[in-house]
Amino acid sequence: MDEFQSELVALLPRLRRFxxxxxRSDADAQDLVQETVERALAKRRVWxxxxxLDSWSFTIMKRIFIDQTRxxxxxxxVVGPADETTIHVADxxxxxxxxxLDALAAREAIHGLPEDQRLAxxxxxxxxxxxxxxxxxxxxxxxxxxxRLVRGRQSLVETLNAKGVTA
Amino acid sequence: MxxxxxxxxxxRLDGELDAETARAVDxxxxxDDALAARLEVLRRAGxxxxxxxxxxxxxxDADLARLIAGGDTRPARxxxxxxxxxxxxxxxxxxxxxxxxxxxxAGVVIGPMTSPEPASLVDPGGRIADRRLVQVxxxxxxxxxxxxxxxxxxxxxxxxxxxxxxxxxDANAAMAGLACRADNGWAIQALAAVDSPDGEMxxxxxxxxxxxLAAVDSxxxxxxxxxxxxxxxxDAGFR
Numbered sequence: 571m572d573e574f575q576s577e578l579v580a581l582l583p584r585l586r587r588f589x590x591x592x593x594r595s596d597a598d599a600q601d602l603v604q605e606t607v608e609r610a611l612a613k614r615r616v617w618x619x620x621x622x623l624d625s626w627s628f629t630i631m632k633r634i635f636i637d638q639t640r641x642x643x644x645x646x647x648v649v650g651p652a653d654e655t656t657i658h659v660a661d662x663x664x665x666x667x668x669x670x671l672d673a674l675a676a677r678e679a680i681h682g683l684p685e686d687q688r689l690a691x692x693x694x695x696x697x698x699x700x701x702x703x704x705x706x707x708x709x710x711x712x713x714x715x716x717x718r719l720v721r722g723r724q725s726l727v728e729t730l731n732a733k734g735v736t737a
Numbered sequence: 738m739x740x741x742x743x744x745x746x747x748x749r750l751d752g753e754l755d756a757e758t759a760r761a762v763d764x765x766x767x768x769d770d771a772l773a774a775r776l777e778v779l780r781r782a783g784x785x786x787x788x789x790x791x792x793x794x795x796x797x798d799a800d801l802a803r804l805i806a807g808g809d810t811r812p813a814r815x816x817x818x819x820x821x822x823x824x825x826x827x828x829x830x831x832x833x834x835x836x837x838x839x840x841x842x843a844g845v846v847i848g849p850m851t852s853p854e855p856a857s858l859v860d861p862g863g864r865i866a867d868r869r870l871v872q873v874x875x876x877x878x879x880x881x882x883x884x885x886x887x888x889x890x891x892x893x894x895x896x897x898x899x900x901x902x903x904x905x906x907d908a909n910a911a912m913a914g915l916a917c918r919a920d921n922g923w924a925i926q927a928l929a930a931v932d933s934p935d936g937e938m939x940x941x942x943x944x945x946x947x948x949x950l951a952a953v954d955s956x957x958x959x960x961x962x963x964x965x966x967x968x969x970x971x972d973a974g975f976r
Contacts, residue, residue, distance in 0.1 A: 571805075571806050575805050575806055576929070576946070576947065576948075577947075578805050579798075579801075579802045579805050579806075579929070579948070580929075580947060580948045580951070582795075582798045582801055582802070583792035583793055583795070583798070584792045586792070586795055586798075587790045587791065587792045587793075590790050591790055600797060603801065604801065607801050607804060607805060608804075611804070611805065669784070669785070669788050670788075672781070672784070672785035672788065673785050673786075673788035673789040674789070675785065676782065676785035676786045676788070676789040677789035677790065680786060680789065680790075691786065692790075694751060695751075695782075695783055695786050695787070696786050696787055696789075696790045700751075700752075700753065701751070701753055716744065719747070720743055720744045720747060723743075723747055723779070723782065724743060726782050726786070727778055727779065727782050730781075730782055730785065731778070735781075735785065
């Protein structure tokens with residue numbers, strides 16, 4: 571495997587995490603990851619070695635998500651019970667109950683955000699990209715990204731507060 | 738009333754403020770309980786959000802890794818290019834820090850599965866299913882080098898959650914990985930192909946693949962153990 575392939579494999583957990591922010595169901599998230607990988611492989615000659623593969627891959631995923639949401643109405647399947655009630659944590663043995671409940675509430679709140687805010691929150695708050703990197707992925711000015719991020723986060727805090735999570 | 742708005746507080750938590758403003762926020766928070774509480778609410782929302790969407794191992798990654806590796810048509814690599822001297826150097830782990838994947842939160846990744854029989858190495862529950870490899874992880878020391886089948890251990894260390902973890906190499910399968918001791922076996926934490934020596938620059942700084950190094954860096958509590966401590970841990974069953 572070459573550098574591109576190795577890095578793309580290493581990115582899979584992050585790509586799946588971003589997909590889970592964008593779509594509710596696990597099956598849809600898997601489809602989104604799969605399509606992103608296929609498109610990245612098809613477009614690999616466009617990618618320039620030495621540049622960020624994560625930002626590039628997130629950009630591909632965002633485009634697929636937005637294109638298909640708007641053109642086909644995908645990612646709106648009926649959500650199964652397991653998708654709603656199962657919260658995955660990195661190490662279930664370590665996660666205390668309070669954090670699990672907080673995480674469940676946060677997931678619901680983030681999924682309830684408008685699309686542009688959800689994208690900003692997913693890239694910065696969840697994945698940890700810098701504001702500049704996230705703005706590049708979303709192809710918007712940093713100021714626009716920041717404003718979406720602030721609004722999304724304020725809404726998130728309000729929702730969590732209403733549920734008593736961050737009180 | 739605080740002079741800092743929500744955006745400034747968020748920027749503070751995200752590391753997006755210049756040093757001077759960050760210090761000003763911290764100083765104000767130290768003297769202003771209301772401001773400190775606002776910061777804490779935002780911080781907890783971030784913690785909950787990251788816990789809601791962890792980057793974690795998924796068995797389906799193996800299929801995607803095969804898809805990604807599909808375009809690799811180079812001839813099969815020669816086995817065992819590991820530098821055992823480096824594996825025997827406990828502090829060599831630090832080399833991996835600079836290679837860790839940015840934002841690698843969960844510290845776990847399944848790398849490319851290019852073994853002829855990858856399914857036999859790990860069971861669906863993420864436990865190592867290769868009996869030979871389990872025996873090597875249970876009993877073998879780094880100083881022993883590879884066994885007759887090319888399987889060997891490298892670094893041994895305690896993870897931040899108290900588990901014992903060991904890197905390993907399966908030279909014949911050209912795979913390297915990281916496993917941590919669980920109640921009923923060894924739980925795979927990272928698995929990746931070992932690139933051929935003429936493959937790429939990325940391997941120059943280390944002889945462990947990047948996904949494995951990143952997993953080690955994200956899990957290790959201190960340093961890898963010395964040879965004597967490795968013997969003691971082995972004799973205690975890595976418990």
